[in-house]
Amino acid sequence: MKIIKSLLAGASLALVASVSQAATSGNTLATVDPEADRLALQSYFQKRFPKVAVSDYVNGIYALDAPSREQWQEIEEFPPYEFDVEEGEELFNTPFANGNSYADCFDNGGIGIRQNFPRWDEGQGQIVTLELAINQCREANGEKALGWKKGKIAKVSAYMAYTSRDNVFDLQIPNDEAKAAYLDGKQSFYARRGQLNMSCANCHVAGANILIRADLPGPTLGHVTHFPVFRSKWGELGTLQRRYGGCQKNVRGTPQKTQGEKFRNLEFFQTYMSNGLVVNGPGARK
């Protein structure tokens, strides 16, 4: 918590400078400024919802809408994802046929590391999400890759997130290739798609907490911290990229490929925007 507070103080000091910077943080590798983007987004939400602490954005729409928050808190009394975390732990600790296990593939035995994903992988030359790393781990040990969107992969990911709760996201952009991935993700975030001609930003920046029919879209700040998510609509756990595909379908666009480069870069951009916030996944949503 302390870390969050000091980050906050830093953010508010840098506010004035960052806003004007954001306008010029461009769409070329030379001009894009991820840190300015992040601070501009924070300041945007702080201006719109002055009473909401930045650290509360990890709770998504529940940070902004009191009636939904009340119901969500009731649900969190005994969250529906608890079974999944339990099963995820079991899966995580079950050795592969070759005797290795997930723990062997990750730093710190895979415990408390959710905040480091997605990350730029120098060897692979691409962004690696936690789910991609899970399947790469399986394949490296002669196991079949899991389906990307739900079921076992979501459970393992949920358990890994659960062991990382309260750890602070601090994604790094170590080189220009990583920056290019960030830029690509940013582009996707602001690209209008589908018959409804909407971008992620339409609903989750300007449209946050504004009714779309009967739904209140959550703010993009803190959007990714609570994934994977047990969504009441799904009645089960699902990964962030399952939701990405769902959103793209909702605007009547053909969804992009799950764990394809576009979605991984988008996840990288979105998670970078939430740097400084804590892991609170898995979460429960409507």
Next chain:
Amino acid sequence: MAKGILRAKAKAKGGNTVVKIMAKHAMETGNRKDKSGNKIPANYIQTLTVAYQGKTVMETNMGTAISKNPYLAFTFVGGTKGDELEMTWTEITGATATETAKIK
């Protein structure tokens, strides 16, 4: 303890015990249809009884309107940390089991 379908959080506090129970169960209503249009037969938990030291402290009868993964919270007077609660559930199919949870 073999893992059943129930998870319970029971906390002794100020002379009372607050019990929260969730069951892993789809609670099929019998009103839903599968992809080929056939009715999915009803299969839901009908009763859930909680006993403490042989005395029933809560008895729940459930219908089709209870959500998937049913949740129940209540409070009874008494209860000591470390003691066990006995929880018995019965499905509409007749399946039944008793599971236990410790008061914390």
Next chain:
Amino acid sequence: MMNRRSVLKAVFTGGLVAGLGVLMPRVALAAWSKAAFEAETQEAAMGALYEAAPSASVDVTLKAPDIAENGAVVPISVNSSLAGVTSIAIFVANNPQPLAAQFTIPEGTLANVSCRIRMGKTSAVTAVVTTDSGSFSASKEVKVTIGGCGG
């Protein structure tokens, strides 16, 4: 079914008349009433459980959202300050089977329960609390909406 229903009623009335409500109704209520749970109207469900229609009471508190986030999982809490509560039941008028749940409250258990219910559409939700001296209710309309994001 008529048998169980009339037994129920008989025990209930008997309990009231003889003042044995402390013990008797509990035994009867413990049985899962097919007539009540499979009834397709709220009147029928209530008729299967209660001798007389419950009267509204300020001593019954029903906590439910104004607008449900998701009709599949609507958190509901009921509590009552009435003395001698023996059971609490929850009805959703517009559901295919309106009786959602029935809780038997033995002595020593507080008249305060929470659960999560399904609601097919906007409906009145009614909590009925039964005590030695009758049945009392509280109602609230809970709106169930169709979502914009693939809802």
Next chain:
Amino acid sequence: MNKTISLVAALMMVSAGVSAQSFDEAFNAQRAMYGKGHSFTFEGQTYTTDHPEEVAAAVEANADNAAKLLAAAKDQHAQVAAVDFGWTLTKNLLKASAKALASGDFRKSMDISAQAQYHARMGMVQYHQSQKEWVMAVPE
């Protein structure tokens, strides 16, 4: 309070401030109000609210023309799919058009092809926009 504003209104507010109406804006407004086949004037000139695809489809309904339009729509759809900006309903339109063509209902097939091609073309427009216009998207 802000919740009573519809999202559409909110989005419009973001783009408000652009004063002069461009041709595209005028066209879209007229199209939204009157549908296709309506005439309007813009800066002294008269235009119709038809999409170019609809104009192209306003030729004699025969097997040859219908097949050509369907092929063009499929081609455009393949292009937009390649850049990952396709719309969900387009596939079914193409199927419906092919079905109408097979059953000899050329007019119907051509109208549906026009719609499908419009979808695919707009997807391409979105793709090109995404390459340049997203940068100012963090509202001030």
